[in-house]
Amino acid sequence: MLNLFIPGLLLTLSSLSVADAPDGNHYYITGKIAEYTQAFDRCNQIARARSLPGEQIMAKLTRFSQHEIERFLMSKAALLRQECEKTELMELAYAILITETDELQQQTREAISAIKVLAFSGDIRKFQAIYQSVPTEIRQTLEGTDYFGRPFDDRKILRRIGNSSPLRK
Numbered sequence: 001m002l003n004l005f006i007p008g009l010l011l012t013l014s015s016l017s018v019a020d021a022p023d024g025n026h027y028y029i030t031g032k033i034a035e036y037t038q039a040f041d042r043c044n045q046i047a048r049a050r051s052l053p054g055e056q057i058m059a060k061l062t063r064f065s066q067h068e069i070e071r072f073l074m075s076k077a078a079l080l081r082q083e084c085e086k087t088e089l090m091e092l093a094y095a096i097l098i099t100e101t102d103e104l105q106q107q108t109r110e111a112i113s114a115i116k117v118l119a120f121s122g123d124i125r126k127f128q129a130i131y132q133s134v135p136t137e138i139r140q141t142l143e144g145t146d147y148f149g150r151p152f153d154d155r156k157i158l159r160r161i162g163n164s165s166p167l168r169k
Contacts, residue, residue, distance in 0.1 A: 072139065
């Protein structure tokens, strides 16, 4: 009888410890989260590392109202960063969709829930709406330059405009 009890106890204990150990879904999801966060950081570094636009572009920016330029720069910067990280974001979304149908461990569900709040908050839709509400003339004028085709630091540009414009001091 004792010969059956010990193996049964060991089997029960091992199954409990396996249930608590991360599974393949957990590693898959956390790997995709790590790839996305690296892309997020990479895109932010690209934006921070870029120099300010040249004087011609700065002159174009100062022709428009500060309010409209703030809206353009803020929304365009957000949209370009999202475009920069789009591949990893799409892979993360796909990973979440294909694993959510499985019965997931608590830690995997928590990881998915946390990244959804950060990566899929819906803020990008707000930035799209802001961008679309910027007057067409401003968008066309500024989109005609090559500067606004890659991530940039909108705050750095706004500080420069604020410091160089005599009307805004």
